[in-house]
Amino acid sequence: EAPEVEQELTDGFHLVIDALKLNGIETIYGVPGIPITDLGRMAQAEGIRVISFRHEQNAGNAAAIAGFLTKKPGVCLTVSAPGFLNGLTALANATTNCFPMILISGSSEREIVDLQQGDYEEMDQLAIAKPLCKAAFRVLHAADIGIGVARAIRAAVSGRPGGVYLDLPAKLFSQVMDAAAGEKSLVKVIDPAPEQIPSPAAVDRAVALLKGAKRPLIVLGKGAAYAQADDAIRALVEKSGIPFLPMSMAKGLLPDTHPQSAGAARSTALKDSDVVVLLGARLNWLLSHGKGKTWGEPGSKQFIQVDIEPKEMDSNVEIAAPLVGDIGSVVNALLERIDAGWQAPPSDWVESIRSKKEANIAKMAPKLLKNSSPMDFHSALGSLKKVIAERPDAILVNEGANTLDLARGIIDMYQPRKRLDVGTWGVMGIGMGFAVAAAVETGKPVLAVEGDSAFGFSGMEVETICRYELPVTIVIFNNNGIYRGLDTDPTGRDPGTTVFVKGARYDKMMEAFGGVGVNVTTPDELYKAVSAAMDSGKPTLINAEIDPAAGSESGNIGSLNPQSVVVRK
Ligand code: ADP
Ligand code: MG
Numbered sequence: 001e002a003p004e005v006e007q008e009l010t011d012g013f014h015l016v017i018d019a020l021k022l023n024g025i026e027t028i029y030g031v032p033g034i035p036i037t038d039l040g041r042m043a044q045a046e047g048i049r050v051i052s053f054r055h056e057q058n059a060g061n062a063a064a065i066a067g068f069l070t071k072k073p074g075v076c077l078t079v080s081a082p083g084f085l086n087g088l089t090a091l092a093n094a095t096t097n098c099f100p101m102i103l104i105s106g107s108s109e110r111e112i113v114d115l116q117q118g119d120y121e122e123m124d125q126l127a128i129a130k131p132l133c134k135a136a137f138r139v140l141h142a143a144d145i146g147i148g149v150a151r152a153i154r155a156a157v158s159g160r161p162g163g164v165y166l167d168l169p170a171k172l173f174s175q176v177m178d179a180a181a182g183e184k185s186l187v188k189v190i191d192p193a194p195e196q197i198p199s200p201a202a203v204d205r206a207v208a209l210l211k212g213a214k215r216p217l218i219v220l221g222k223g224a225a226y227a228q229a230d231d232a233i234r235a236l237v238e239k240s241g242i243p244f245l246p247m248s249m250a251k252g253l254l255p256d257t258h259p260q261s262a263g264a265a266r267s268t269a270l271k272d273s274d275v276v277v278l279l280g281a282r283l284n285w286l287l288s289h290g291k292g293k294t295w296g297e298p299g300s301k302q303f304i305q306v307d308i309e310p311k312e313m314d315s316n317v318e319i320a321a322p323l324v325g326d327i328g329s330v331v332n333a334l335l336e337r338i339d340a341g342w343q344a345p346p347s348d349w350v351e352s353i354r355s356k357k358e359a360n361i362a363k364m365a366p367k368l369l370k371n372s373s374p375m376d377f378h379s380a381l382g383s384l385k386k387v388i389a390e391r392p393d394a395i396l397v398n399e400g401a402n403t404l405d406l407a408r409g410i411i412d413m414y415q416p417r418k419r420l421d422v423g424t425w426g427v428m429g430i431g432m433g434f435a436v437a438a439a440v441e442t443g444k445p446v447l448a449v450e451g452d453s454a455f456g457f458s459g460m461e462v463e464t465i466c467r468y469e470l471p472v473t474i475v476i477f478n479n480n481g482i483y484r485g486l487d488t489d490p491t492g493r494d495p496g497t498t499v500f501v502k503g504a505r506y507d508k509m510m511e512a513f514g515g516v517g518v519n520v521t522t523p524d525e526l527y528k529a530v531s532a533a534m535d536s537g538k539p540t541l542i543n544a545e546i547d548p549a550a551g552s553e554s555g556n557i558g559s560l561n562p563q564s565v566v567v568r569k
Contacts, residue, residue, distance in 0.1 A: 010182035012142045012173040016104075017043050019149035020075065022188050027051065027440060029062040029433075030077030034120070035106040035170035040077060051440060051468065053433070054460045056083045060090020060103065061433030061458075062440075064163070065420055067100040068226055068249075069441050071193065073156035073164070078105045080170075081121035085128075090433070091163040092132040097423040098223060100161035102152045103129070107169045110140070126167045134162030142175040143185050150187035157193040160309040161226070196308055198325035198333055206277075206304045206321040207337045213275035215349040216242045217262065219287070222249035222423070223280020223307065229328035230416045233279070236331050241344035243353045245269050247281050248421055252413030264364075264409075265356035271296040272352070278305040280327050283316040284424065290317040306330045368410065373522045374547040377402050380477060381410040383527035384449060388412065391445065391534060395420065395438040399431045400451020401555035403477045407449050426557070429457030431474075436461065439470040445534045446472045452500060453482040459509065462541060466513035471537040473530055476506045477546050483555070485548030502548075510541035518542045 010018075016039060020028075027049040032040045044050040053059035056078045063074030074094075078087040084105040094101040105125060112119035130136045135155035139148035148166060156164045177185075210216060218240075224233055234254055237244050243262040246253060254261065262269040270276075270287075271294065283290035283303070295301055304321040305313055313322040323330050344350075368382030384407070388396060392414035398407050398421045413419050420434045432455075435448040455476050465472045479485045480502050487496025507517030516538050518529045526544050533540035554561055 008179035009176045010142075010179040011176045012145060012168075013039055013042050015142055015145040015177075015182055015186070016149070016168065016173075017046050017048065018183070019146050019186050021046065021048065022186050023149065023153055024072060025075055027066065028075045028077050029053065029059040029066070029437065031056045031059055031079065031083060033079035033083060035173060036077055036079060036104075036168075039106075039173060049440070051436060051464070053436075053464050055458070056086035057089050057429060058433035058436075058458045058461045058464075060087040060101070061093070061430045062437035063103075064090055064094035064097070064099045064101045065430070065434045066437040066441050067094065067156070067161065068097070068222070068420070069417055069438065071100070071157065071226065071228060073100040073102045073153055074437065076101065076103050078103065079121070080105065080107045080125065081123040084123065084125050088129060088132060088165075091129070091165060093423070093425060093427055093430075095133050095163035096425055098161050098226070099163070100156035101163045102156055102166055103133075103163065104152075104166045104168060106173075107138075107167050109171060110169055126165070129165035129167070132163075133165050134160075136165040136167070138167035138169070139172060140169065142172060142177050142182070145172070146186035150189050153189050154192050159196075160307075160312075161193075193326075195329050196325045198323050198330045200333075202321070202323050203330075203333045203337070206323050207334065209275055209302060209304060209321045210240075210277065211343070214346055215272055215274045216240075216277070216345050217269050217273035217275070218242050218244040218277045218279060219247065219281045220244055220250035220253050220279050221247045221281025224327055225250045225253055225280070225417050227280060227327035228416075229331055232328060232331040232335060236335055236338065239335065239338045240342065241350070242277070243269060243345075243350060247286065248408050249417075249419055249423065250281070251408075251419045253416045255414045256412035257414070259354075262353045262357065264360040265353045267294070268356045269353055270294050272349075274300060275302050275304065278303060278307070279331070280306065282307075282312060282424075286424070364410070371523050374545055374550075375521070375523055375526070376547050376550040377406045377477065378410070379523045380526055380544055380546060381407055383523040384447070384475065384530065385411045386527060387447065387530050387534065389414075390531075392418075394418065394445045394447055394534065395442060397421070397431055397434045397438060397446060397448040398450075399428055399454040400449075400477060401453070401483055402551035403449060403451035403454065405555040405557075411449075428454045431455060432458035432461035432465065435472045435474070436464055436468070436470060439465075439472050440468070444471075445537065446470070447530065447534065448472060448474045450474060450476050452476050452478040452480070452504070452506070455506065456500075459506075462510055462515065462539070463513045465539045466510070466515040470539060471534075472539055473533040474510075474541045475526070475530060476541065476543050478504065478506060478543055479546040479550055480504070480548040483553045484551045503545075505543055507541050507543040510539065513539075515539035515541060519545070521545045
């Protein structure tokens with residue numbers, strides 16, 4: 001009789017963890033609960049960093065921005081039905097912004113869900129996720145976990161990056177299989193985001209157009225920041241001598257103080273340019289769809305668009321020279337042509353941008369230097385501009401209405417991927433999720449500049465920031481409300497619809513969890529408090545009292561508010 005051999009077993013829990021580790025996933029952002037509580041515990045025990053949040057949307061936003069910062073998919077782990085739906089908002093936002101992310105969610109039993117027999121947290125999650133993300137997969141057998149994780153990773157980062165949903169029903173986790181067979185079933189994804197080389201003919205076409213330009217402009221978008229082709233992009237701008245305009249999250253690819261920056265002359269640059277190179281920027285609403293008043297005379301513009309997604313071309317206007325490929329490869333191909341025979345752009349164009357920019361900067365300067373109380377947005381942001389100039393490697397997270405619009409223009413950025421904000425949807429609620437992931441992924445100090453309203457969407461995560469002792473300094477621009485703090489209810493019954501408790505002290509929230517809270521009323525106090533907080537590395541929240549009358553409705557995009565033409569008698 002043969003001696004009994006004890007068979008080594010593995011199971012769904014361990015296979016998921018092994019598959020993630022094999023593919024270099026080092027961090028999971030999530031909220032524990034049925035059926036993924038033990039998965040989180042085991043992942044932590046196996047050396048994966050598990051960051052537990054208070055709400056899934058914030059964990060999802062953290063995963064999304066981790067994807068943007070690292071070019072690896074950020075992973076968010078949620079429970080079934082409501083937890084999944086909370087995370088789904090972030091997954092959809094990640095997809096819209098072209099950030100690679102994987103939402104892994106536990107789900108209920110297929111047999112019961114599909115017959116709609118009323119399971120615990122019953123929901124057909126795969127069907128719901130599908131239209132809101134780039135790809136969605138479900139794994140039913142432990143032996144397929146390796147291939148499922150591999151597909152999710154490749155789908156998230158290849159081509160145009162985006163969000164992927166991976167559905168793992170509760171039963172999967174405890175399915176067992178032979179350990180050796182399990183190990184063999186895992187897949188390491190080789191070259192997950194392959195280079196996409198542009199065709200030589202497309203490069204020729206673009207270079208010919210650029211050479212004939214009288215008033216060329218390069219628009220840098222967050223696709224260029226994502227690509228991590230920083231040196232090549234800088235070389236292209238500097239060797240070509242073409243003025244550049246960074247979109248919000250592309251700020252810092254080249255310093256905002258660079259002589260070729262057209263940032264402070266945006267309107268002139270867009271209106272008067274003749275050939276525009278779009279480098280990882282879409283002609284969506286943020287660029288007025290490439291037409292209309294913003295872009296000057298109809299027919300005055302020709303576009304060269306560099307994008308990894310072929311379908312992006314001609315999405316709003318005709319693209320004269322489409323350059324499909326990854327930004328690193330395309331920029332290197334262009335650089336080869338910026339050779340000895342290259343003519344710098346005409347000096348009258350470069351000069352007109354430069355003088356416009358200097359005039360605008362000079363006009364703004366005195367507003368940033370007032371040491372007034374109460375503070376307005378400009379005087380408060382003048383202090384924060386100084387803080388970032390002194391700490392160029394800090395990461396700035398920014399959301400709000402006026403707080404966003406004005407900070408974007410006022411605070412200069414000096415290094416790539418240091419400005420993280422509301423992105424393509426202009427969505428509120430990304431603040432604390434982004435701040436947590438920025439600190440976790442980079443280890444750099446983080447400054448989150450938040451409107452009081454924007455902060456409210458993710459404010460409970462200050463507990464997360466304190467719990468993990470992250471080097472995050474939050475500044476709340478507290479003007480007592482959404483846009484402004486002045487609305488009243490015409491009937492006299494309630495507070496106005498856009499106002500909050502007057503004189504609220506958000507700094508006390510931080511103290512409740514052992515962080516540092518500070519209340520400031522002048523730009524000098526603000527500068528000192530933020531500098532001290534960032535030097536200490538301690539989780540800190542600074543409540544900055546802003547004049548409730550400061551700010552404008554919807555910030556820069558008030559024109560998007562529909563107006564009633566009917567006056568009720
Ligand atoms: P912004 O809001 O800064 O203008 P968008 O999000 O509109 O930027 O555009 C980013 C674009 O960059 C998307 O169209 C996306 O397909 C593209 N993109 C992302 N990564 C790469 C890459 N590595 N190479 C080329 N294009 C990329
Ligand atoms: Mg406000």
